[in-house]
Amino acid sequence: MRANAMKRSLHYNRLLDAPSQPKSSSLATLSVRDTLNILINSAETKNIQLGKIIHAYIITSNPFSSYQVIENNALLNLYAKCGQLSLVQSLFDSMHKRNVVSWCSLMSAYFHNGYVSKVLELFMEVFRVDDVRPNKYVLSVVLSCCSEGRRVVEGLQCHGYVLKSGLEFHQYVKNGLLRMYLMCSLVGDAMKVLDYVPGSDAFTYNSVLKGLLDYGYINRALVVLRRMMDECLEWDNVTYVSVFGICAKSGDLKLGMQVHGRLVESGVEIDLFLGSAMIDMYGKCGQLSTAREIFEALNDQNVVSWTALLAAYLQNESFEETLELFLEMEVRGVVPNEYTYAVLLNSCAGLSALGCGNSLHAQVQKMGYTDHVIVGIALINMYSKSGHIEAASIVFANMIHRDSITWNSMISAYAHHGHGKEALNLFYNMLALEEKPNSITFVGVLSACGHLGLVDEGFYYLYKLMRDKGIEPELEHYTCILALLCNAGRLEEAENFMRTTKTNWDIVAWRTLLNACYVHRNYTLGKRVAESVLQMNPDDVGTFVLLSNMHAKAKRWDGIVKIRKLMRERNIKKEPGMSWTQIRTSTHIFVSDDNMHPDTAEIHEKIRDLLAEIKPLGYTPDISCALHDVDEEQKESSLRYHSEKLAIAYALLKTPPGAPIHVIKNLRMCDDCHSAVKLIAKVTKRVIVVRDINRFHSFRDGYCSCADYW
DNA sequence: ATAGGGTTAG
DSSP states (O other): OHHHHHHHHHHHHHHHHOTTSOHHHHHHTOOHHHHHHHHHHHHHHTOHHHHHHHHHHHHHSOTTOTTHHHHHHHHHHHHHHTTOHHHHHHHHHHOSOOOHHHHHHHHHHHHHTTOHHHHHHHHHHHTTSTTOOOOHHHHHHHHHHHHHTTOHHHHHHHHHHHHHHTGGGSHHHHHHHHHHHHHTTOHHHHHHHHHHSOOOOHHHHHHHHHHHHHTTOHHHHHHHHHHHHHTTOOOOHHHHHHHHHHHHHHTOHHHHHHHHHHHHHHTOOOOHHHHHHHHHHHHHTTOHHHHHHHHHHSSSOOHHHHHHHHHHHHHTTOHHHHHHHHHHHHHTTOOOOHHHHHHHHHHHHHHTOHHHHHHHHHHHHHHTOTTOHHHHHHHHHHHHHTTOHHHHHHHHHHOSOOOHHHHHHHHHHHHHTTOHHHHHHHHHHHHHTTOOOOHHHHHHHHHHHHHHTOHHHHHHIIIIIHHHTTOOOOHHHHHHHHHHHHHTTOHHHHHHHHHHSOSOOOHHHHHHHHHHHHHTTOHHHHHHHHHHHHHHOTTOHHHHHHHHHHHHHTTOHHHHHHHHHHHHHTTOOOOOOEEEEEETTEEEEEETTOOOSTTHHHHHHHHHHHHHHHGGGTOOOOGGGSOSSSOHHHHHHHHHTOHHHHHHHHHHHHSOTTOOEEEEESSOOOHHHHHHHHHHHHHHTOOEEEEOSSOEEEEETTEETTTTOO
């Protein structure tokens, strides 16, 4: 078929180029069949020049020929294929005679150029034309428009017409109906079409699989897949894309590998769509190297396959590698799109790399991607995780389109930063704008209540508002309530809440209670809770550290010795304290009690000056935070060289007055550093943001955003 | 002469 078209093409090109044969004379002899063949072929090769020549020929040939409508229809199709919408419309307008094919071609042209409403208008108009009735071809196009435009009312009307005219048994029409229901979120109706209209092909099943996958109905998708196999329908590359999507979403590597095996045996070609889906699946199932192999094996790579690979690195927390890989992508001349930037910004968020995030933000603006929802969310996430909550809120305020995930991101960002009031305000705005909150919204809301000490409100949201909104509280919500009680110092109630609430409390919840026991100095309960945690995980480092700190606060040095012995026996090592900060483009890492940094002498001097400056304001070293295995004299000096103090002193030395300072720390910030940094922020008139293992501390003028609870 | 399904983000 294709070979014949090629032959025809060569023949006519030669015909037109031949100098000895005047073009007009050779064209004048064309039969209707020849004309149509040229037009079909030109449409395939998008040869608009040749099409225009034929157009002229048709005009000058017999205008009253009954074949002219067919020739013009073919020409409509050619112009449509070449994206010349205005030529399609003017030719259609000029046609003396039109039939249903003319209308269908016109509608199809508008559909493929995104004019959904225009197609629906034309569909109404066609009913007013005598002797033209919409056929299965027209319904296919119109149903596609209803799908793309989520036009549920028109879609239902189409279904009515389909039933009345008996078109529902046409395969394309059935599939069109099915897809219309899926795209309009009427999954039940789509399944009815599948079940009650006889005859399904691979397209039918592919649409259903994709739809169920999009709505997260993984098990139902697997049932449908089983049915497709029972009907012995061949899987094509589109089927494989959906099936790998199912594996990716459910994280089912075993199934993924089985499907991969089937694919290899089937001989179905791995095109870019399928390749990207496979990279995505292996990435989401934690198989980074296999994802990479699939990528390398692709014949060519485009922005989507690149982004799928970058996303795989991001999802496996290889943030730096993601950013490095992006450089390679740029070298290869692949232009990033909004998805790529979302992945990159989230990698920066993972690293708290504000500098890199800032330059990506500039690129995003230059490329014109700022108004994409996913980019906005990624920017909010990046700024928030880099400690720049103000910048995050500016991005949010400037967004044109916001969906519920956008609202959730901003509410959670405020909550993480201890800005409870802002988080709750946003939540009320969200409700006022009738944006539907979901389970994640309430995690943010409940943790905001925790920061504000709003115990009663927290319980009201948990037991009343969530149920009103049809959301069942889950472990995460209960943990928020637990933290709320802990934060308010109501530890007995917290313990009681854990006992009486039926949920599978995890180690995170127990650690929350344990941390509260430490902060509120309730050591009796603390010991009990620590035992519970260690029952769940005998090697939980955080628990040993907290227990040890508790004993230090109570000056129970013998207790500390016991804990250290236990840790040695179990071969548990406390991670060394590390902090890092970015100065211009380079990241400086500081390790507690370590002189590795070349500017150590200068840094130590700066710390001595700062401590001398804040002493008159009430700073006294908190010996309980010092190393336990050194003598008393050394304890006070060891405090000075905690990694966050080193990093902050260095940043103060290397940044201009008034510039905010951002430090990331791998452990929980200690009490001594916390009270010192509050005062350092005051005397240096700087905003100092420290991201520790649990949350953000924004120090400003002698106060911290965590309100001294962390 | 006119019609259909798919990849990357949160």
